[in-house]
Amino acid sequence: MTELSQIDLQSLAAGHKRTWDAFVVAASPLINAVVRRSLANYRLSEDDVMDAAQDVFVRLCTNGFRLLKTYDPARAGLSTWLAVVSRSAAVDFARRRRQATSPIDDVPESALAVEDRHVEKLKIPEGLLTERQALILKCLYDEERDVAEVAQLLKIDAQTVRSTHHKALLRLREHFKEEAP
Template sequence: MTELNQIDLRALQAGDKRTWDAFVGASAPLINAVVRRSLVSYRLSEEDVLDAAQDVYVRLCANGFRLLKTYDAERASLSTWLAVVSRSAAIDHARRRRQATQPLDEVPEARLAVEDRYVEKLKIPAGLLTERQILILKCLYDEERDVAEIAKLLNIDAQTVRSTHHKALVRLRAHFQVDDT
């Protein structure tokens, strides 16, 4: 079996079939490993992983080996360069394959597996938050109003709503902070 560093890149770029076959044989383990590692978090099927690896070869030979001709041996080894190209092609493939999502508001509650018995109300000590902070938190979280709606309701600027919300969260985080030591 031919080593990757023994491939005649000029013959490869010229389209020599034997050189291409040797190149595929020598580069396949590297390309497959990089693609597989790059796609682990996407949880794609084995078929998708193989398709993504095939995409690497398609990229390399497309447009008269245009991408392959950009390889510069002075900047990186062929295996390093192929790893970068493989990772990029794999991520592009995964993005194209990404499942269509559905807005959360359109998902039936039964599918969300949210049960009221697991929802625990936060007990906020008296005096920790101002009346305005409590009101804004209730509007945002209990009534599920948006910032613009709350601003209009309270006759204040939307930035004031965001700022008050932020200050309330800072106070709550400081109060309920658990000591890690």
């Protein structure tokens, strides 16, 4: 049995059948394992998992082995590169297999089981958050603005908005965790 490291990549990318066959035998265990692990949470059938693994090989040889030709041994080992390609292909496969959804406007309200209750607004103790944290939470949640809008409004970097938001949530979690019975 041929090892992945023994595969002649130039011959493989040139489309030689014997080299391709040896590559498939050598790469199958790795590709199958990565695809299986990547799809473990998608609840797909065994046939779907095998189809996803087959899809990896199809991607590698499509368009004159275009994807395979992008492999750069200076950046990663072949098995590492194949694992990344396999995971990406598996996730794409699972996304294509997702069940079709209906627009929410087409679903009867009774099927949604939505209750029309007003949620009580969380009362944040005075002084728990900084003024900036409180303002950012107000903009993000009360005014339903996105991070870019808040950053533009406050004339700060979007990463500052995300960081401040994160720190505010940490403070809130810590405070309300202490109050819980």
